[in-house]
Each structure stands twice: as C-alpha cells, then as structure tokens.
Amino acid sequence: MFRQTKTVLAKLQNVRLKGLHLSWRRRSTAAAAAAAAGEKAHQYTAGQQIHGFTVKEVVAVPELFLTAIKLTHDRTGAQYLHAARDDPNNLFSVQFRTTPMDSTGVPHILEHTVLCGSQKYPCRDPFFKMLNRSLCTFMNAFTASDYTMYPFSTQNAKDFQNLLSVYLDAVFFPCLREQDFWQEGWRLENEDPADASSPLVFKGVVFNEMKGAFSDNERLYAQHLQNKLYPDHTYSVVSGGEPLAIPDLTWEQLKDFHATHYHPSNARFFTYGDLPLEQHLKQIDQEALSKFERIQTNTRVPSQPPWASPREERVTCSPDAMAPDAARQSTLCVSYKLGDITDTFEAFTLSLLSALMTSGPNAPFYKALIEPKIGTDFSSVVGYDGSTKEASFSIGLQGIAECDADKVKNIIRQTVDSIIESGFEDERIEALLHKTEIQMKHQSSNFGLALASYIASSWNHDGDPVDLLQINNSIREFRRALQENPRFLQDKVQHYLKENSHRLTLSMSPDDSYLDKQVSAEERKLREKIAALSDSDKKDIYEKGLQLLAAQSKTQDASCLPTLKVSDIAPTLAVTPLHMTKAGGVPLQLCEQPTNGLVYFRAMCSLNTLPEDLKLYVPLFCSVITKMGCGSLDYRQQAQQMELKTGDMSVSPQVIPDCAHMDVFEQGVLLSSSCLERNLADMLQLWAEIFNSPRFDDPERLRVLVMMSAQELANGISDAGHIYAMTRAGHLLTPAGELLETFDGMDQVKFMKRIAEMSDLTPVLRTLPRIKKHLLNPENMRCAVNATPQGASESVLHLENFMTDVADKRKRFKAVRPNVIQRPLDVDNISGACKTLVADSNFQPCHMKTFFQLPFPVNFVSESIRTVPYSHKDYASLCVLARMMTAKFLHGEIREKGGAYGGGAKMAGGGLFSFYSYRDPNSVQTLSAFGKGVDWAKSSRFTQQDIDEAKLSIFSAVDSPVAPSSKGMSVFLSGITDEMKQRHRERLVHVTRENLLDVAERYLTLGSKTYGVSILGPENDAIKKDPSWVVK
C-alpha cells in the first residue's frame, strides 16, 4: 500500500476544480431511495444533542443527492461533518491540521508510525494487518503540506465498526515505540545488520520514500515552488521530509508533535454513506473523544504577507535521460499568490478562470505557449492550486532551452494583457459549465473519498465545507456576476495577475553533477553523524539493529485485532443484466444503468489486419486521433465541439489476454466517450467525422502532441517504474506480453523519444492514415452502451445511423497473422456474432533479464513467471498465494527489512505471476527475496488464518464497487461473464493449504518455472559484470 505524500495530493487537488472530481455511485435508479436517506437525515435539527455532539446545521444538497449535517463535539471542540447519501460504500475520515516548521518530515513520519500499533491494538503494524482482515474498499493515510488525513471506506457495517475502532485507537492512542520510529523514520544501522564490521548507513522507510519522491523532477519543482511562494511559515518547509533533514528528527520531537497536533480539538471528522450517523457518533465519543479535554491548539496558518515586488529564483535538478529533447530540459513558471481558499465563491471563480486560460487548444495560454513549441508541455504545476491556505495560479513550460527563459516570460506578460483586453468567448464559458454539469452527474466508484479530498483543504483552514458542497450556488452566482459585469473575469485577471506583485518566477535547470552532489551531501551527513558516535554508541546501534531485525522476523500475533470472517463474504455475485443486439450489423451490448442521464458509448476495433511494422505507432495514433481535427473542423473547432457536446472522447490501445489460453489474445483499440442523452447524435457525428475524414495534414499540430506525449511518458517512469519493470519481465513469456511491451513498455517510451527527436515529422504523418484504414472499420468492431433504459433504447437508433455513415467504401484486409480464432460474443448464442483473437501456437516463451539504467537513486525490480490463464482451475490458488506471500512474507522482507517503499506479488488475468518492488534501495538482493518468498510458501510456514486473511483481502478487491458507467465492461472487453466470475469466486473461497503448496511447487519453483526478470535503476556494477543481464 502506498501512502501518498503531499505533492501527489497537491496534484490531485490541482486538478480538482479543473475536473471537479465529484462523482458518485448509487445503488439503484431509485431517486425515491435517495430521498429516503435524505429524509432520515432531516430528522436531525440544529441544536439537537447526540452522544456528546451538538448538531449545528442540516442542509440538503440536491445537486449531489445528499444531506449534510454539521456537528461539534461539546467537550473537545472536535468538528464533524456527515454526508447522508444512499450509497453503501461508506467512508470515514479524520484529519488533523499539521503545520511543521522544519523539514524533518515529522508529520509524515508520524503518519507512518501511528499506524505501527496502539494501546488497544499493540501488535506491530495493525494498519497493514487490517488490509487482510477487512473487506474495505479503500484504506490509506496522506500527509499534505498542512494536514494529515486518515480515510477508509467499506460496504460492510461490521467492517466499518472494526476499522473505525482501529483508526481511532491508532491516531489518538498510538504506541509510538522507539523501534517504530527507527523502522519508519530513519536510523543508522550496519549495512548488513548481522555484521558489526559492515559500514553504518542511513535506513528507514520515509527516508527512502522521500529520496524516491524527489527523484521525480516534477515533484521537486512543485515542492520548491510552494516553499518559495509562501516563504514565511509552514509552507516554506517540506512536510514529507527533506531526505537530509530527516536524520535531524528525534523520537522525542515526534512524540511532542503527536501530543500537540493529534488532539480532538485539532481534528475534523467526516463520514459519508447510508449507515446511521448516530452509531458513528456514539463509537467515536466512547472510544476516543470522551477521554480528552479541550486544549488550545496552536496550528493556525497565518496569511502570507504580500510582497512589495515580484521575485525570481533558480534551482537545479538531475538531467533526464528520457527527455524528448536533451538540450531542452528546463522548467520555468510564473506563480501568483491568490486569495484565501476559504472564500468558496472566489475559489470557484478562479479555478474556472484558470481552466479558461490554460485548458485545451482554444485557451489563450495554450495558443501562446504550447503552439510555438518553445517547450514540450505545460509544467505540471500549471493552473489553479487550492492546496494551501492562500491559493496560487501558475503558468509556464517544461522542456524549454535555458536561453528561452526571457521569451517565455515575455509571452506570459503579453498573454495576460491580451486576456484583459479581449476576455473569453461566451461559447467557451458555456463549454466549461457544461463540463462541470457532466462531472457532477458522472458517478465514480468511491464518491465518499472524492468528497473527503474535495473539502479537506478549505475545511482545514475553517472554511465552510457545506458551502463547498453547494456547487449549484456557486454556478448561479457565477452566471449572475457575469451578467452584471461582462468584464467580471477580465477584472479578476487584472487584479490577480497584472497588478499582483506577489509573484514568483521560478526556473529549474538540470545540473550534470546533481546526483553526485546529492550522494556526497548524504555521505557528509553520514560522516558527521558517525563522527559523533562513541564506541559504545556503535555497539548500541549494532544491537538495536539486531533487535529490530529480530522483531521484524518474529511471527506476529494479530489476534487482538477485530476481523471479518470468510463467511462474511457474500456467497454470490450480483448479476449485471446485459442485452446483446446489433446496430447497423455491428454487435452492440446494452447495459441499462442509473447513469443520471449520461450515455457511455464504447467501441472496440480489432487490430488483426495491421502490419507488424505499424504496431509501435498505435499508441501515438490513439493519442492524436481525436486531437488533429476532422472533416470541416480544424483541431480548435473540434476541441470546442467536444467540450460543448461530450464529457470526453478518447482512444486507447488494448492487449487483452484470452481467459482460456495463454498464447491467445485480442489486439485492438478502444474508443471511449460519454455525453448527456440529448447530445448523443452530436457525439456520434463527431466520431463519424473522425472515422471518415480525420485530418493528418498539420505537422506543426502533430509536433505539439508528440512532444506532450513523450514528455508525459518520460515523467511517468519514476512514479510507475514497477509497472514498466513488470511489463518488461513478462514480455517474452506470452505473445500478449510482447505486444504489451510494444504498446506500454520501455520500448514504447524509447520509440516516442525517437519520434520526438525527429526534425521532420512528415513520414509519421504519412504513416498514421495507414493505421486508420485498418482500424476504424465497422466490419471488425463491436460496441457497448451504458445508459438509462430510455437512453439505451434511443441509442440503438442513433447507432444505426452512425454505422451507415461510416460503413461506406471500406476495403477488406486479410489478417496479417494467419492464426486467428473466433470467439462468440454471447456465450448463450454461440452461432451469433464473434470476435477474432490471435493465436500463436508456435510461440516459445524465453527467459530474459533486462536492466534499464536510469538516473534514479532507487530501483524498481520485477520477476514474472508464466503460469495459467483466468479460467484454469489453478488460477484462484495462485491469486490467493500471491496475496498471502505479499502480506505474510514479502512486505516484511522488501519494505520493513529492505527499506523499499513497497513490494509484493500479484497474479494477472493473462496468466503471469509477478513479483515487484517499488522505490527500492536494493536491486539483485530483492530478486533473492522473491526466491525466499517461494521457499517460504513451499515450506508451509503459514496458518489457516493467513489463508483466510488473503481471501478476505482478495474479496475486498473482487467486490469493490463498480460505477454504472463501467458495469458489463469485463464481458465486453475480456469475455469474462458473471457466470465465470461466480465460478472464480467459488474457487477462491475453496482454496486449501494443499492447493497453495501444490501451485507453489509446480509453477514457482526454480527448474520448473518459465520466467523473466527486469530492473530499472541507477548504475549497477554487479549487473554490469554479470553477462546474463541485458543492459539497456
């Protein structure tokens, strides 16, 4: 489980009003049921007293189908918000205002250590253990720059009480043992803890996590920006921890910080869902709040005093080997301090304004900064950021040449002036409000969590969370303001951008010796620490290291923790009714769902006729096909139409393994889109234009899109390195794995880098239409629609027209690989429509070890093993085995002992059993930990409880809520029916110890396994000397 650090969260919140992240699920169409939950909530009245709390306010929020109830705890002053809503996926969250004044990472290390054991639950690491004793749909903890949040969600009432009890005890009564601090924070320890003569080194989970986090240049930039834009208080420090400041933190300081910050008087509780509020209040009061008295907290964040004149700063970073253009690796942004985020309407206005200025090809900053191709893309911090007490707006580029800095600054200045002069077209404002409407209607699978993050920052500074939920009020007020003053938005730009002297120009450029400097700084710090040690200190360190290792290796008794049982798992799956039909001769799957009036349209197009040499181009084709213009629309008009008429329209490459055969798979591209019912004809018209007359005539436009994609891929590696390592490790084990590496692996990253480096893109422009000919063809298509009953029936008619529209003059192509096989789309009608899969009966899996040397201070390690596909009887046993090995062995070896951020094993539908580690200080040693995991499993050192826990943990994923827009998708894409899922479910429940021993022996044992290995990481002498590795 990864715990997010502040910058990730900051990014989330960055996009939050750009993408209002508000979405939810509902159990049924029953608006009546929603009203019922609301009615129950209405029984509360202001002034009412319940279990030590007083109700302050009860407000219906019809736009989100919920009722908000605000309360205060009388004795401690703790604040509470409940959102009553007809949604079984209930959420709890408690957040504390944590405002560090140094960069030792104290709130972050505290976040980790409170989860290491508490008074009532003194076992080690109850948090991770609960993952295996619960059916939670989410469990995590976040450290933001000014608060720390602990959320979980579950659909089971008993589970909710269990988790609530563990969470309350963890945050209010943690053990905070010295040993927990060493393990999670930092410690000096012998490199080999068993060898007193091995050198002393820094270890610790957060220490390594933060080294890894700052290997991501985008995060590094975001961190510097916040520190320098608000230099006078808590935002000037790194709440997650500056790696070399972390070793200045003491255990005493950690305990102090807990006592002053994790107190009810400094806490905000949020609950969401259909469970009764009273039960929550009772439990929270009894188990925690009644044991405290009110204190005066001292965590308020003062406003940043405004600057008299603008500032300019420069920082450095490590060069990026994957950068699309090695000569252009600088980032430059201008950031403006805005108003207080607790002013809800102002914040709403400024985030809309930010989207108007920056988002999409019609936005003025996009035209002025992106299209001249001075940089590769906007910097990731661009836009409105409401994650600090006073918000900010940033604008600028990444991937620029250092000498272009002045040019960028000038353009920004000129663009601000021209926005003030000409404002925005009405149509763009309407498009944005339309987008907001769609985002409010779209239902995601964890709405409670989306709400918790949405209100967290403003509430943290005593903003009114209920105000924030009433989005319709803000929209109304916005329309009124625009009507009263047509220059409303321009005046804001004048005030906040033009006349604002609190602005920072921050540039970041690569320094070739950056990593070396970091290494020597760490060595210096280490030497200082060691120089201060006496001989007896060193002996002490050695002994403590051994004690920690012993504690980590001891079999742990978790019996103090509450748990669900395997019998609490619902025995049968709720069936999703699907209707198979045809529209214009093309197979169509209809799924009627309570979608709030949205229609989700998808189409899968086979790639079977595509020549091999074009395959590398498919991801690029997908990312540009909806962005180049079509028919009579140029790309700007196309973007405008898409914003006015649809929620989104995108295309993505697909490699879908067959559920029955390892060497069979489907290759294709998936079109995905959504719109309001009334706009379906318009949306299909747009798709038809894309099918019939896409525009591939503008090399300049293509260059912009190529640079953006290449930059995004290069930036993604440090966050998703384990995915790249797994994809590579599996790439020669199955035919599907090979294509997956081509589409999604390091091969693709390198290919896009080559394309980005080409001085002339005309050959690429000539290649893309060749792909189109093979793809957008009704003959090898199938479609799916998720909509309300009315929307679904209307969509059939629209799709008929659409198919007629695109069916003309299509050439027939023969499949390039002769080995194709047909699978019926509907298992109940095997003579009906089919899909065509590729079968490679001559495929020979190969063993390969690949090392990618990258400029990171940490590794991503993976080993993949070829096993069996989804419908095989051993598949369920392998799933349970992977989960159990992760929780009971690999987590301890790779994270606790090895110091990696994460690691484990997982079984994937394509039949590959994969081990992985994430942000790992070790490389080849971790491979041997994988091997030890297999030995551990084979030696039967696990209990029935371990098996049951693995099953529970799997079911919390298997039964996690599916949004109405995604129902039926596993049948549509993979052909996995509810019946097959039910069979898999039964197999999972019945997995025995013997099954586990058997599959570990037969599939994972050296000698009998077929496997591949891959590592992404820094220069590695051991691997370089070993000829069995392929170094890339």
Ligand SMILES: [Zn+2]
């Ligand atoms: Zn962390």
